[in-house]
Amino acid sequence: MKVIVEKNYDELSKRAASLLEEEIRNNPELVLGLATGSTPVGTYEELIRAHRERGLDFSKVSTFNLDEYIGLDGEHPNSYRYFMNEKLFDHININKEKTYVPNGKAQNPIDYCAEYDGDIERAGGIDIQILGIGTNGHIAFNEPADELSVGTSVVQLTKSTIEDNSRFFDSMDEVPKTAISMGIGSILKARKIILLASGKNKAPIMQKLLKENVISTKLPASLLLLHPDVTVIVDEDAYNI
Numbered sequence: 001m002k003v004i005v006e007k008n009y010d011e012l013s014k015r016a017a018s019l020l021e022e023e024i025r026n027n028p029e030l031v032l033g034l035a036t037g038s039t040p041v042g043t044y045e046e047l048i049r050a051h052r053e054r055g056l057d058f059s060k061v062s063t064f065n066l067d068e069y070i071g072l073d074g075e076h077p078n079s080y081r082y083f084m085n086e087k088l089f090d091h092i093n094i095n096k097e098k099t100y101v102p103n104g105k106a107q108n109p110i111d112y113c114a115e116y117d118g119d120i121e122r123a124g125g126i127d128i129q130i131l132g133i134g135t136n137g138h139i140a141f142n143e144p145a146d147e148l149s150v151g152t153s154v155v156q157l158t159k160s161t162i163e164d165n166s167r168f169f170d171s172m173d174e175v176p177k178t179a180i181s182m183g184i185g186s187i188l189k190a191r192k193i194i195l196l197a198s199g200k201n202k203a204p205i206m207q208k209l210l211k212e213n214v215i216s217t218k219l220p221a222s223l224l225l226l227h228p229d230v231t232v233i234v235d236e237d238a239y240n241i
């Protein structure tokens, strides 16, 4: 794991976006894996700026998002499809048909999960996957557990994730309890991975991940230690305990 420590959130966002910009310029048909949550928002803002000010072209880029709440359709303001449209897709020249976010209203979620992995494969696999990290060490919605799914699957959210994510909802009761999430194997198949972590609330989990150097399904992000090309970009708040 390569670790880059940036002074603050703005610098972290600029660094992540410039890595992505370089990759898109080198390969205009890049397949990007995208994440939701607050952490990548600044990176998306910088990518929008790169599009507006430097003509960064997304017309041939495809994207695959990590996860979606079950029960929310793309029109729901708390759905991850809505989030991605609002925070990125509506402001760049991407072809929306090439933007994949799991369908939280799929008729048969289990079959749908296999289809989602198939879609990723048909697109040629993910070139670069952006990840955030939960305070409990989850990546996408792969929560700490005795076993982790390899492929995209239906997952139960833990109490701590429901609490963390309730800030986006009117009340805790409204937070969906299940989601569709790319599996750890789907994530590890990405050619490159960039993990972003910002803020003091991420310092304890980043300390564990970066300093202990052990893997455990109880810390899903630790499985990234097995990947040959992971760059972690942290700000000082998330790095120093």
Ligand code: GLP
Residues within 6 Å of the ligand: 035, 036, 037, 038, 039, 040, 066, 067, 131, 132, 133, 134, 135, 138, 139, 140, 141, 161, 165
């Ligand atoms: C959600 C998402 C994760 C994300 C995490 C952290 O649970 N499913 O992909 O990494 O939130 O979010 P934040 O960046 O807001 O801390």
